[in-house]
Amino acid sequence: MKRPEITGDGVRERARLSRHRVLLGAVAVADAGGIGSLTIRSLAKALEVKPMSVYHHVANKDEILDGIVDAVFGEIELPTAGGDWRSEIRRRAISARQVLRNHPWAIGLLQSRTTPGPAALRHQEAVIATLRDAGFSVQMTAHAYALIDSYTYGFALQAALPFERREAVAEVAEPITDHFSAGDYPRLAEMATEYYLRPGYNFADEFELGLSVILDALTRSIPAKLGETP
Secondary structure (H helix, E strand, O other): OOOOOOOOHHHHHHHHOOHHHHHHHHHHHHHHHOHHHOOHHHHHHHHOOOHHHHOOOOOOHHHHHHHHHHHHHHHOOOOOOOOOHHHHHHHHHHHHHHHHHHOHHHOOOOOOOOOOOHHHHHHHHHHHHHHHHOOOOHHHHHHHHHHHHHHHHHHHHHHHOOOOOHHHHHHHHHHHHHHOOOOOOHHHHHHHHHHHOOOOOOOOHHHHHHHHHHHHHHHOOOOOOOOOOO
């Protein structure tokens, strides 16, 4: 029996959609309005399709959340095992912070989803392999991974604070200096005038300095190889 020809706007919508395009649209909605703004209806509106068309590519909102989290992991540069582990982990941490600045809604989701996708698994494998090949024990690898990510994610949260631009630092700090004339906050006044408001100060530089401190401390936990001086 000949299958009847299917026509209509709904079929044309489904034909021009794909799972990849749905997830890209979901990321765009979350970027624009936060994760709370992401619904099937808002996603369909952004894609200029009917809500039912979205369901032909994703089963529900949970699948969308899993998919966009994996998309974020896919944007972070992977470290390469076997190279200079400090350089590789530093590059990955800087990349992660930048990606999370671009997608701040993802910070609370990266470690909360229970169904990791292929990009997340590749990411975790690469970080663990880099640390293990550097000589960290299994236990210290877990500690190092947690420490680095806690620092990176925490710093990324500060992207919402008005300190990312030199001009913004001045905008925030200068009105506060009005309270310094009475001499009630001498150390705060010292920090503002001698550091925060000095030409060239950039809050973003604090991230790499702190990262270096962490990597220095972690280096000391790598067991000395046979023949090396402790």
